[in-house]
Amino acid sequence: MYTGIVQGRFALTSVERLDGLNRLKIDLPEHLLVDLVIGASVGMDGVCLTVTEIDQQQVSFDVMAETLRLTTLGELQAGSWVNIERSAKQGAEIGGHNVSGHVDGTVEVVAIEESEYNYEITYRADSALMPYIFHKGFIGLNGCSLTVARVDRAQCHLTVCLIPETLRETTHGDKPVGSRVNVEVDRQTQVIVDTVRAMLIENPELFAAVK
Known part of the structure; x- marks a missing residue:
């Protein structure tokens, strides 16, 4: 489990492409x-990965084929910058929202609006994710806990606003139009939406009563 508060952006030292996985x-x-051990979980661009080796300051992760297919990690090369967050400790302050590190897919940057004091990014999401995305709701983008500023359901667009500190500590300011980032919807929202949807399907008279 993670908080969505990225602890820094760091460059990969190497990417080894093996049969069925990338190291x-x-x-x-x-x-x-500190206290990092083999088998521990670390969030990289929002993806929960397991530490497989520690050699002084160098930490290794094996990324399996399904994760490479579903996320942007398969596009990474040596020198690529990624967002990193250690898993949350019991009792730690949750500055963002609960993030599982189980990514739902990717979204594409379709527009960037920048002014002196504001930086907005608009993404296009898969239509299947839109029922879980709400104005003022939480969204995880490349591991960052962000608040949805606007939603355009007709175009499957969502917009977030980034403060200078987020731009400094993360890779979001480096992503041009056309790039993809990993997305994780808020799990609590997903459970509520899916539960209400199941109830209405199983009990259509409830929907009729609401109308």
Whole structure:
């Protein structure tokens, strides 16, 4: 489990493409290595990965074929910058929202609006995800807990606003129009929507009563 508060952006030192998986290696600073052990979970661009090797400051992860297919991790090369967050400890402050690291897919950057004090990014999402995306709701984008500023359901668009600190600590300011980022919908919202939908399908008279 993660908080969606990215702890920094770091460059991959190597990407090894093997049969059925990619092995990613990255150098982490000392404060992110404290108590880190093989088998621990680390969020990389919003994807929950397992530590497979630690060699001084270099940490290795094996990314399986399904994850490579579903996320942007298969596009990464040595030198690519990624967002990193250690898994949350019991009792830690949740500055964002609960993020599982189980990515639902990707969204595409379709527009960027930048002014002196504002930076807005609009994404196009898969239509299957739109029932779980609401104005002022939570969304996880490349591991960042963000608030949805606007929703255009007709075009399957969602817009977020980024503060300077988020742009400094994450890779979001580096993503041009046409690039993809990993998305995770808010799980609590998903459960509520799916539960209400199932109830209405099983009990259509409830929907008639509401109308």
